[in-house]
Amino acid sequence: MGQSPEPAAARPEQLIGALIPPATRRFAPLAPLDLPVLPRLDLPADAPFESFLLDVARLDASGRFSARSLLTTLAWSPGHRVDLRVGTDVVVISSCVDGRQAVGGRGELTLPVSARALAGLDREGWIVLVAIPARGALIVHPPALIARLLTDYYGRQPGPDGRIHGDD
Template sequence: MATGPATRTSSVVYGLSVLDHRGRVTDLAVLRTLDWPPGTRLHLRPADGPLTIEAHTDGEFSVTEQGHLRICAAARHRHGLATGDRVLLAADPAAGHLLVFPPAVLDDLFADKFTAASGGDSR
């Protein structure tokens, strides 16, 4: 028996953005939900998987005057991000976090779903 669609239980806001040559992500609809005005200092937590970004007084970078996020070159290289990559943004306003999912992380997250959708083993 088929079940109905899942019901949302989260206030997380999602969006996609293309990473430009300066490391900017520009989905203002997502970024504005975090209430980070221009100049807000941000910290990138070191971790495997998605980049986790949060406001922090001693943050190593800040929201641009236009309200964009600029991911530093070292973080882009560490996470395998390149100019033109589409990244999934997931903002959790209640927690004050932004997760940035690089394409390779998305590949890992969805590999089983694509295998199941194609009817089984992808070999």
């Protein structure tokens, strides 16, 4: 009789070359890119309060929001072309003849997911809108920015003893 085959446990394992991916070179991680610097709106420090119109809106799952009263003030009707510029805690929407975005038929605007992520806007969250008709701009901020600004403002107000908190 012939030899019986070795049990599977006794045979050494062999790797099959076609199933093993080739070694890859690992590159050093890229340095993070800086966000673009938004152009200054060059508003005078003593600009009257009436120069700014404020509103809040809620983003839907697709990044759309409605701001009909502000769009009416800006004279942006359905089909009006706009362009977006994104920065930290801000999206600046301005009129642009060849803009990539347009005001929707029901007076809504859409913020792409990339713009929402870069500007720190929550998905399906509230946004704070600032319209500046003299500049033809609609500015979108996350509520957290406004809360931080107000916290700083109220923190600089004198307390009952006349001292400003933090001036110890």
